[in-house]
Amino acid sequence: MQLPFYFHGLAKQGIEVIAPAPKQIQTIHQIITTELEINIFNPASKQLILQIIAELKAKENIQGIILGCTELPRLLNQTDCQQVTIYDTVALHVKELLAKMKN
Numbered sequence: 001m002q003l004p005f006y007f008h009g010l011a012k013q014g015i016e017v018i019a020p021a022p023k024q025i026q027t028i029h030q031i032i033t034t035e036l037e038i039n040i041f042n043p044a045s046k047q048l049i050l051q052i053i054a055e056l057k058a059k060e061n062i063q064g065i066i067l068g069c070t071e072l073p074r075l076l077n078q079t080d081c082q083q084v085t086i087y088d089t090v091a092l093h094v095k096e097l098l099a100k101m102k103n
Contacts, residue, residue: 006066018060024052036071046075057083 007017020028031045049072056062064085067073073088080086 006068017066018056018062020052020056024055028052031075032069032071036075041075046080049076050081053081053084 010017066087068089078086
């Protein structure tokens with residue numbers, strides 16, 4: 001979340017990227033590595049991530065969330081989070097790949 005990959009690419013499109021606070025990043029990373037990567041789907045962890053999203057919405061007025069880890073879409077999706085748009089990078093990559101294959 002702190003690498004410039006998304007920051008630079010989206011900035012070129014006029015989109016500002018706001019990363020979660022370090023403690024929030026640590027929480028998300030822990031959920032990914034100790035639960036999602038081994039197929040554990042804890043409702044309390046889902047609520048923690050939704051709380052982080054709500055805090056970012058309240059503090060930074062974010063409009064969307066990039067699920068930049070392949071495990072995160074397995075835990076939450078757009079129906080879980082109505083206050084912001086969810087961008088599932090796996091789905092976006094597959095959609096783009098399929099579009100390019102049709103050309």
